[in-house]
Amino acid sequence: MTIDQVAAAAGVSNATVSRAMAGRPVRADLAERVLAAAAELGYQPNRAAQAIASGTYQMIGVVVPDVQNPYFSGVLKRITRSAGGSGYRVLVADANDDPGEEFALARSLLPQVDGLVLVSPRMPDTDLRRLAEESGRMVLVNRGPSGVALPTITVDAFAATMKVCGLLVGLGHRDVVYLGGPPAAWQEQQRWRALQHAEAFGLGARRLAGGSTVEDGYRVAEEALATGASAIVAFNDLLAIGVVHRLLELGVDVPGRVSVTGADDIPFAACLRPSLTTTRSPRDELGDATWDALVAAMAGESPEPPALPEPELVVRDSTGPAPGGGRAG
Structure with a gap:
């Protein structure tokens, strides 16, 4: 089933079908015709193509040093829960405690996601600056002052x-x-x-x-x-x-x-x-603060770092x- 067939059945253009299926502004009667035709024909839109066209993916990326470490898993689970509640999926990459691999993973994820979290990043400040120049839609977790203009959430x-x-x-x-x-x-x-x-x-x-x-x-x-x-x-x-x-x-x-x-x-x-x-x-508070900072970064805002509880x-x-x-x- 193709977009051409849906357009023909609804009596509209391909562009109108694309906009209606993506939830973008379309005249109400046209949107109803498109959705009815799509349902009758069993049409499923290509989400990747929609993301490219709209510039949003409803996806965030998280890079961790070692996904087997339960500490990172706990933080990741909290972020994933918050993301899911906001309609985002999470793409996780394991850097195997290798700063070079971490940088490469981050660069490869940036064009595919709406926002990126680097948990306890090991890469040097120079690499962080290179990433920041490519995108400000990032949050650093458990990384001290680096001279990089990115939100940072840390535990003491x-x-x-x-x-x-x-x-x-x-x-x-x-x-x-x-x-x-x-x-x-x-x-x-x-x-x-x-x-x-x-x-x-x-x-x-x-x-x-x-x-x-x-x-x-x-x-x-x-x-x-x-x-x-x-x-x-x-x-x-x-x-x-x-x-x-x-x-x-x-x-x-x-x-x-x-x-x-x-x-x-x-x-x-x-x-x-x-x-x-x-x-x-305080893993839960760390995960929640990270998600809040990422949402702000994706909106182009620069919130103040939260005051997290000290470890016990x-x-x-x-x-x-x-x-x-x-x-x-």
Whole structure:
């Protein structure tokens, strides 16, 4: 069935059929004839062609570093729900924690969507500026100041990590090892900055390359243990879960010998044995604020960044007093 046949049946032009089927202004009697003819003939319009003609797609794109990470999935689910309620579909792209692939994905999505969300983007500021020059219909999530004129919604990773540091100091820990995340991640930079600031109240920290997955945590657990630190602070919960798993295999008492903390409070954190001490990010508020900012960006507006709640400290069984009351820092 073609648009020509609908036009012939309704006694109108192809252009009138196209406008009526897209919901664009058409004289009421003509619109009725077109819709009746389309229904009788079983005609379905080509949505892609309509999008090209109108310049709108009712589609948004979301690029995430790792779609398997439950933290990103939680944010994505909230955005998807809001988008669906507004009549938009969501196209998700996984960058595999590769800044170059992330940039390429973002550029390829821009011509196909009405708006684009970059969640925890790893790409350098120069690439963000190139994207901003192509379109202002973008929102950055969990990315600090970059000199790019795009809306940015962030959770305070610095404050979250300072809460972890305060807990550990209160438990007598003075020497900790930090297992870092992806070097290009803004939250990684904020978490390490907090640990450096914690030296002011007696917490000494050294840094090891970690990663962002359970497998990464399992791999570096023995190296972290060999430092002699009484606590291990992991970049995220997945990394911490891998660490705890390997330590228990080695017969290491957690938290009797060494305490372990994560970040994000993914669903598995409470199910681990021992359950994981972590920080809980306001994912729902982050997702809602992201959608609101994207709607504004698509309308050409520049709203003020929202004030999101600070992450909460969630104390569970993987942290305890430092052996012997801690060492001198």
